[in-house]
Amino acid sequence: MKILHTADWHLGKIVHGVHMTEDQRFILEQLIEIIKEEKPDAVMIAGDLYDKSVSPTDAIELLNDILKSIVIDLKTPVLAIAGNHDSAERIEFGSSFMQKEGLHIIGKFQCPFKKVVLEDEFGEVHFYLIPYAEPSIVRYVMKNDDILTHDDAMKAIVNHIRDHEMDKSARNIFIGHAFVTNNGEPSDEETEGERTLSIGGAEYVSHHYFQHFDYTALGHLHRAHFVGNESIRYAGSPLKYSLSEEHHKKGCFLIELDENGLKSIHKREFAPLRDLRTVEGSLEEIRKHPKNDDYVFVKLTDQHAVLHPMEQIRTVYPNAMHVTRKREQPTSLDKAERLQLVEKEKKNQIELFQAFYKEMTNTGLSDENNEFMKNLLNEIFVKGE
Numbered sequence: 001m002k003i004l005h006t007a008d009w010h011l012g013k014i015v016h017g018v019h020m021t022e023d024q025r026f027i028l029e030q031l032i033e034i035i036k037e038e039k040p041d042a043v044m045i046a047g048d049l050y051d052k053s054v055s056p057t058d059a060i061e062l063l064n065d066i067l068k069s070i071v072i073d074l075k076t077p078v079l080a081i082a083g084n085h086d087s088a089e090r091i092e093f094g095s096s097f098m099q100k101e102g103l104h105i106i107g108k109f110q111c112p113f114k115k116v117v118l119e120d121e122f123g124e125v126h127f128y129l130i131p132y133a134e135p136s137i138v139r140y141v142m143k144n145d146d147i148l149t150h151d152d153a154m155k156a157i158v159n160h161i162r163d164h165e166m167d168k169s170a171r172n173i174f175i176g177h178a179f180v181t182n183n184g185e186p187s188d189e190e191t192e193g194e195r196t197l198s199i200g201g202a203e204y205v206s207h208h209y210f211q212h213f214d215y216t217a218l219g220h221l222h223r224a225h226f227v228g229n230e231s232i233r234y235a236g237s238p239l240k241y242s243l244s245e246e247h248h249k250k251g252c253f254l255i256e257l258d259e260n261g262l263k264s265i266h267k268r269e270f271a272p273l274r275d276l277r278t279v280e281g282s283l284e285e286i287r288k289h290p291k292n293d294d295y296v297f298v299k300l301t302d303q304h305a306v307l308h309p310m311e312q313i314r315t316v317y318p319n320a321m322h323v324t325r326k327r328e329q330p331t332s333l334d335k336a337e338r339l340q341l342v343e344k345e346k347k348n349q350i351e352l353f354q355a356f357y358k359e360m361t362n363t364g365l366s367d368e369n370n371e372f373m374k375n376l377l378n379e380i381f382v383k384g385e
Helices: 021-038 057-073 095-101 135-142 150-165 309-313 335-361 367-384
Strands: 002-006 042-046 078-081 103-106 114-120 123-129 171-177 179-181 204-206 215-219 225-227 229-234 251-258 261-269 276-281 295-300 322-325
Touching (some): 002 021, 021 057, 021 251, 078 123, 095 103, 103 114, 135 150, 215 251, 229 261, 295 309
Parallel strands (some): 042 078, 078 103, 123 171, 171 215, 276 295
Antiparallel strands (some): 002 251, 114 123, 225 229
């Protein structure tokens, strides 16, 4: 059996004021082409289909179009769960009658858990669809007062499946949405595009709980990677949604099972309509770049004041998202060097304000106001020291 694993579509996502729907449609049409080429027996979507619980109309229409293409046109079953960004109730609407067409979407946490059974020449494959749920909900539904954290919740869920529902003669796959790490230890995998699941370290879940499954399809973390062993895996998001994802290789996984369980894992990478990346250099250098539609975060190396940098940058990069000034500072300074650096910084700030004042009033800063600004900046920098 061949199964495609994807997750974290975040339809309706807005990045620095830019609606990503066009880019998402472009990438999901690539997913459709991969399904046509690879002909998987099922598609798993491990949560966060939407970016917000109440999604915009264009995001809903896009999801409708993509699911229709996969399930109705390509006759490929879809097994999807709600993530922490989704509305469990909304995403589950109509799921009871859509199952007949091969669309299995589970939004609300329930026990006994939703199990979908598919067959190949070697027998049955059991898919356990476990949507994201807060520990308090899992505690209530499972009537287990010992559940306090996400780790407690996942341990209880997996133990229940293993002890009461799992058929060990079949091949078993877990679809979930959680922050799974090695041994449940803290991890720096979370990116700016992900929403923290809880306060402190209580969100981490140990990978050990999934050892009884032939494959664990996870969502939530946006970088594609495995945890503990190769059968416990995040597909990652199909697009870069923050600068912290700049170096990610986005795509989906194709999982093959034989009679003994997991046989192979193959990644198919996506080519985005526009990349999201960093551009660094002086404004003069950047203005000489060839025109490019990528989403760029610009780091200017200019040491002098720059007026209207974004307007100038967008003549070359019309989709530029953010501009900052790169400041190189020594890591270790003695007192004299530190004072020199502070004086230089104050001078730069005064020059910048003088240029701004002239731009706004068409007149220069008076001696009195210039002295006032020097004193004000001096007070600020002294406090900063």
